[in-house]
Amino acid sequence: xxxxxxxxxxxxxxxxxxxxxxxxxxxxxxxxxxxxxxxxxxxxxxxxxxxxxxxxxxxxxxxxxxxxxxxxxxxxxxxxxxxxxxxxxxxxxxxxxxxxxxxxxxxxxxxxxxxxxxxxxxxxxxxxxxxxxxxxxxxxxxxxxxxxxxxxxxxxxxxxxxxxxxxxxxxxxxxxxxxxxxxxxxxxxxxxxxxxxxxxxxxxxxxxxxxxxxxxxxxxxxxxxxxxxxxxxxxxxxxxxxxxxxxxxxx
Amino acid sequence: xxxxxxxxxxxxxxxxxxxxxxxxxxxxxxxxxxxxxxxxxxxxxxxxxxxxxxxxxxxxxxxxxxxxxxxxxxxxxxxxxxxxxxxxxxxxxxxxxxxxxxxxxxxxxxxxxxxxxxxxxxxxxxxxxxxxxxxxxxxxxxxxxxxxxxxxxxxxxxxxxxxxxxxxxxxxxxxxxxxxxxxxxxxxxxxxxxxxxxxxxxxxxxxxxxxxxxxxxxxxxxxxxxxxxxxxxxxxxxxxxxxxxxxxxxxxxxxxxxxxxxxxxxxxxxxxxxxxxxxxxxxxxxxxxxxxxxxxxxx
Ligand SMILES: Nc1ncnc2c1ncn2[C@@H]1O[C@H](COP(=O)(O)OP(=O)(O)O)[C@@H](O)[C@H]1O
Ligand SMILES: [Mg+2]
Numbered sequence: 001x002x003x004x005x006x007x008x009x010x011x012x013x014x015x016x017x018x019x020x021x022x023x024x025x026x027x028x029x030x031x032x033x034x035x036x037x038x039x040x041x042x043x044x045x046x047x048x049x050x051x052x053x054x055x056x057x058x059x060x061x062x063x064x065x066x067x068x069x070x071x072x073x074x075x076x077x078x079x080x081x082x083x084x085x086x087x088x089x090x091x092x093x094x095x096x097x098x099x100x101x102x103x104x105x106x107x108x109x110x111x112x113x114x115x116x117x118x119x120x121x122x123x124x125x126x127x128x129x130x131x132x133x134x135x136x137x138x139x140x141x142x143x144x145x146x147x148x149x150x151x152x153x154x155x156x157x158x159x160x161x162x163x164x165x166x167x168x169x170x171x172x173x174x175x176x177x178x179x180x181x182x183x184x185x186x187x188x189x190x191x192x193x194x195x196x197x198x199x200x201x202x203x204x205x206x207x208x209x210x211x212x213x214x215x216x217x218x219x220x221x222x223x224x225x226x227x228x229x230x231x232x233x234x235x236x237x238x239x240x241x242x243x244x245x246x247x248x249x250x251x
Numbered sequence: 252x253x254x255x256x257x258x259x260x261x262x263x264x265x266x267x268x269x270x271x272x273x274x275x276x277x278x279x280x281x282x283x284x285x286x287x288x289x290x291x292x293x294x295x296x297x298x299x300x301x302x303x304x305x306x307x308x309x310x311x312x313x314x315x316x317x318x319x320x321x322x323x324x325x326x327x328x329x330x331x332x333x334x335x336x337x338x339x340x341x342x343x344x345x346x347x348x349x350x351x352x353x354x355x356x357x358x359x360x361x362x363x364x365x366x367x368x369x370x371x372x373x374x375x376x377x378x379x380x381x382x383x384x385x386x387x388x389x390x391x392x393x394x395x396x397x398x399x400x401x402x403x404x405x406x407x408x409x410x411x412x413x414x415x416x417x418x419x420x421x422x423x424x425x426x427x428x429x430x431x432x433x434x435x436x437x438x439x440x441x442x443x444x445x446x447x448x449x450x451x452x453x454x455x456x457x458x459x460x461x462x463x464x465x466x467x468x469x470x471x472x473x474x475x476x477x478x479x480x481x482x483x484x485x486x487x488x489x490x491x492x493x494x495x496x497x498x499x500x501x502x503x504x505x506x507x508x509x510x511x512x513x514x515x516x517x518x519x520x521x522x523x524x525x526x527x528x529x530x531x532x533x534x535x536x537x538x539x540x541x542x543x544x545x546x547x548x549x550x
Pocket of ligand 2: 068
């Protein structure tokens with residue numbers, strides 16, 4: 001697989017750093033969370049803890065509420081009942097500025113990537129740095145290394161609409177890790193790509209997990225989960241009848 | 252506003268400027284509106300200042316001076332003039348009273364009858380200049396006494412026509428000031444509309460910026476800076492053109508009266524220079540308000 005031949009990853013970039021793990025702390029925790037868009041309850045009494053450095057898959061049929069659950073985790077939605085805690089803070093209690101700071105600590109790969117189409121790939125990847133007021137000149141080496149890691153060095157100056165599905169997903173992944181967050185949440189990162197590309201994206205996520213990052217991936221792709229289980233210790237959570245259940249034995 | 256933020260507002264941040272794409276028509280609308288409004292503001296200011304000057308001058312000159320005319324047969328004229336002067340000097344509120352000399356009277360009539368006028372042989376009434384003190388005299392009382400003691404005297408104190416003129420000039424000054432306020436309000440409203448249009452056109456961009464951890468203040472700043480600078484530039488151009496327009500008005504002259512007096516005098520030429528910074532301030536406030544309101548509505 002030529003696409004994977006970009007050499008062993010050296011952890012020099014500061015985006016690869018992970019805050020020291022404190023034993024017993026929980027990165028993200030949902031406690032008896034319920035959610036309702038207005039037309040009846042979608043999630044009910046969901047509880048889950050993501051320990052630092054853990055790798056979780058979230059699965060379930062389309063429309064089960066995977067995206068909704070992820071949004072609850074990173075504070076884009078407020079639960080209708082129960083509590084969400086991130087880094088030991090009550091997400092519901094955060095004001096708008098605190099919420100922005102939380103988003104810098106949680107890298108998110110959105111289902112539809114969400115780029116600024118008027119900016120080239122490299123600036124889209126650097127966007128979290130830009131809005132955080134970081135000096136891009138100082139981050140240039142990091143940025144180049146990250147681009148190289150996701151295999152987009154040649155596409156740095158392309159505009160997002162010119163990218164293929166796989167390139168978009170890798171760019172979105174690069175953007176999610178640029179501020180070296182402790183957690184990475186990816187929503188169907190392999191939804192629009194072929195098998196080879198999905199293996200490559202999985203590889204990147206596994207590498208990030210080995211750097212110590214907590215990973216939560218929503219997917220309905222069972223083959224992907226099976227492939228992952230050969231490489232990392234991944235737990236599988238399934239949304240079924242509004243509840244979150246531990247899966248695993250059946251895979 | 253902290254010094255750092257003010258500096259960023261002026262110097263800007265090239266990187267931050269790039270994240271929000273420029274939206275063509277709102278930029279042009281802001282430039283045009285602030286330019287046109289600044290142009291109008293220059294004229295409103297000139298009108299206000301000129302009518303203020305006029306009101307003061309009329310009130311001052313006309314209110315203080317009155318004329319007493321002695322219409323009497325030649326043989327009684329001198330006696331009546333003396334009587335009137337005595338009466339006037341005893342009247343409270345009259346600062347001074349002085350009879351015009353024959354030369355002065357001839358000078359006054361020269362424009363109509365020529366310089367070689369044999370004034371002594373004409374039944375020209377004797378004129379007495381009355382300068383009013385502060386507080387002034389009681390016009391009705393003075394007239395009654397003159398009627399009794401100097402039957403040929405007619406007091407012309409201009410009040411019948413002077414008061415409404417001064418009032419009109421003062422009203423004109425107020426209208427000028429109200430116009431400036433209306434112009435500021437209309438500018439704020441138009442820039443708010445333009446800012447809202449730009450914010451709406453960039454809703455997706457704003458959402459992405461929020462998703463990657465941008466603070467509201469960062470997003471608002473990108474818009475506020477742009478609109479403030481556009482308003483400043485537009486207003487500067489408008490003021491420049493307006494000042495040229497005022498400057499090209501014919502110079503003030505005694506004959507021209509009000510119209511040629513429309514302009515700035517001395518240090519007042521500096522006043523229009525305040526319009527661009529004030530316009531920028533209006534744009535800053537309007538855009539900040541619009542951006543904060545819209546961002547507050549987002550999750
Ligand atoms: N903003 C929304 N308003 C109302 N209903 C929504 C909204 N977003 C999602 N839903 C509904 O909630 C359900 C779960 O959606 P989602 O969390 O996207 O599921 P999944 O990611 O598992 O496919 C779907 O029926 C969807 O139509
Ligand atoms: Mg989904």
